[in-house]
Amino acid sequence: MYVVAEKDIAGLMTPEAAFTAIEAVFAAMARRKAYNFPVIREAIGHADALYGFKGGFDGQGLALGLKAGGYWPHNQDHGLINHQSTVFLFDPDTGRVSAAVGGNLLTALRTAAASAVSIKYLAPKGAKVLGMIGAGHQSAFQMRAAAKVHAFEKVIGWNPHPEMLGRLKDTAAEIGLPFEAVELERLGAEADVIISITSSFGPLLMDAHVKGPTHIAAMGTDTQGKQELDPALVARARVFTDEIAQSVSIGETQHAIAQGLIAREAIGELGAVVNGDSPGRGDAEVTLFDGTGVGLQDLAVAAAVVEIARRKGIAQHVEI
The missing domain is CATH 3.40.50.720 (NAD(P)-binding Rossmann-like Domain)
Known part of the structure; x- marks a missing residue:
């Protein structure tokens, strides 16, 4: 499994790369080559937080996985931004986890790319x-x-x-x-x-x-x-x-x-x-x-940043 830390995302993912990934996943969705799974979003009853999962499968880009995270309104007390998330990618051929990617900056980039x-x-x-x-x-x-x-x-x-x-x-x-x-x-x-x-x-x-x-x-x-x-x-x-x-x-x-x-x-x-x-x-x-x-947007930018990180030797490889 590859790990791309949140701290490395800014040096890897550009607005142009995010745009390319999101444009492609929109096209795949319209061709019915990619689909989103039902969203889960819950108030967990602790720290006033909302937590949930967005996921899907892009059969064209072969991206399978989910984004886990949510909104913690008191995170400023911990020196953190309120939105926290991590994207997990899986090998669509075997089901084995293939990557864990920091999702905070990626969420901002994919949202901007969509507009x-x-x-x-x-x-x-x-x-x-x-x-x-x-x-x-x-x-x-x-x-x-x-x-x-x-x-x-x-x-x-x-x-x-x-x-x-x-x-x-x-x-x-x-x-x-x-x-x-x-x-x-x-x-x-x-x-x-x-x-x-x-x-x-x-x-x-x-x-x-x-x-x-x-x-x-x-x-x-x-x-x-x-x-x-x-x-x-x-x-x-x-x-x-x-x-x-x-x-x-x-x-x-x-x-x-x-x-x-x-x-x-x-x-x-x-x-x-x-x-x-x-x-x-x-x-x-x-x-x-x-x-x-939608979850497919998160998977698209996460898959793109993993590929960039692997090429640059920044992705950490761990056995699980």
Whole structure:
């Protein structure tokens, strides 16, 4: 078994490599060559923690395994980030464990790569302004990944806690783009591409805010009850997602579905756009990617980083 430690991931996995892995797994999912296993997520009754498993099998990339981990809200007391996870890979031919990989940074990279894939395929032609809703830890990864796939000229941003907007300003400066803090009404009117990455349980971006051709990557809603967008905005958009079953149950579309504003059949798979089996944006004014996060994404980036670590002699080999 190979072990790739969390401390080594940053020196191995790039946004470009994560994008390639996630684009390929979206395509495999749409071709029914890869599928996710049912998600397990439980409140364990200790340390206010949520713990669970996401897994699957990619028959095209031959990645089999799971990500184990969750959310520990008091981890700052231990000098750790709240999200903690490890990815375990298994040999699909024998069932033997083949790798254990630190999953914290990989989770951030694969989440950002997923929205970047949606931007590559669904952003309106000539998009110049990137709008960021949310300034938490994940926002920097999202902005960097978006800038890798599209030539934006400016970033505008909003956060429920304005004192955190420095992260967006610093990240924009790092990638060579001007940044301006704006209100949500202006963000919706001016941004050609919008990434929302918050932990909100109520709508932030309203239907009336969004003007003109726009693509929205809604990346924060991954739990029942979470919500970032006005259901009327979801209903107006042409909607794509990573996995439809998750989208309607824990993703952004759960609220529009519950209100009868859209039907499950109206939701498309991003992988079908990648494969060329769906026209994607077409004549839609607003497109939406409902990024719920699936286990296959974790397996894809973990398998990629193990291969890189083996080539560089960094992966530790242990007998079990």
